[in-house]
Amino acid sequence: MGLLTPDPGLVFWSAITFGILVFILRRYAWKPILQAVKSREETIEYALAAAEQARVEVEDLNATKVQIMNEAKEERDKLIKDARELKKSMLDDAKTKAQQEADKIIASARLQIEREKNEAILQLKEKVAEFSVDIAGKLLEEELQTSDKQKAIIDKYLQEVNFN
Structure with a gap:
C-alpha cells in the first residue's frame, strides 16, 4: 500500500521539479514549439486548399474533356455525313455522266445505222435500176429484132406524140 500513497516530500519535490521544467519549457521551448505547430497548421491548411483547388481543377478538366469529346464526336459525325453525301453526289454524277455518254453513243449508233440503211437503200435502188x-x-x-415489130413500135410512138 505504500506505492499507492506517495510520501509528502516526494510530492513536494516532484511539484517543484515540474514547475522548474514548465518555467524552462515556457521560457525557451514554448515559442519554437508553438511556431512549429502554427507552421504545421498553416502547411496543412495550404495543402487542404491546394487539394480543394486541384479537385476543382480536375472537375473543370473533366467537364472540359467531356465537352471536347462531345465536340469531337459531333465533328466526326459531321465529317462522316459529309463524306457520305460527297460519295452519293459523286456516284450520282458518275451515273448521270455514264447515262449521258450511253445516250450519246446510242444516238450516234442510230444515226450511223440510219445513214448506212439509207446508203444501202440507195445502192439497192441503183442496182435495181441497172438491172x-x-x-x-x-x-x-x-x-426489135424483126423489122415489122420495129415499124409498129415507131408508128405507135408517133401517134402518141402530139404535134400541136
Whole structure:
C-alpha cells in the first residue's frame, strides 16, 4: 500500500521539479514549439486548399474533356455525313455522266445505222435500176429484132406524140 500513497516530500519535490521544467519549457521551448505547430497548421491548411483547388481543377478538366469529346464526336459525325453525301453526289454524277455518254453513243449508233440503211437503200435502188435497164435493153433487143415489130413500135410512138 505504500506505492499507492506517495510520501509528502516526494510530492513536494516532484511539484517543484515540474514547475522548474514548465518555467524552462515556457521560457525557451514554448515559442519554437508553438511556431512549429502554427507552421504545421498553416502547411496543412495550404495543402487542404491546394487539394480543394486541384479537385476543382480536375472537375473543370473533366467537364472540359467531356465537352471536347462531345465536340469531337459531333465533328466526326459531321465529317462522316459529309463524306457520305460527297460519295452519293459523286456516284450520282458518275451515273448521270455514264447515262449521258450511253445516250450519246446510242444516238450516234442510230444515226450511223440510219445513214448506212439509207446508203444501202440507195445502192439497192441503183442496182435495181441497172438491172431494170439491162432487162429492158434485152427485152427491146429481142422485140426489135424483126423489122415489122420495129415499124409498129415507131408508128405507135408517133401517134402518141402530139404535134400541136
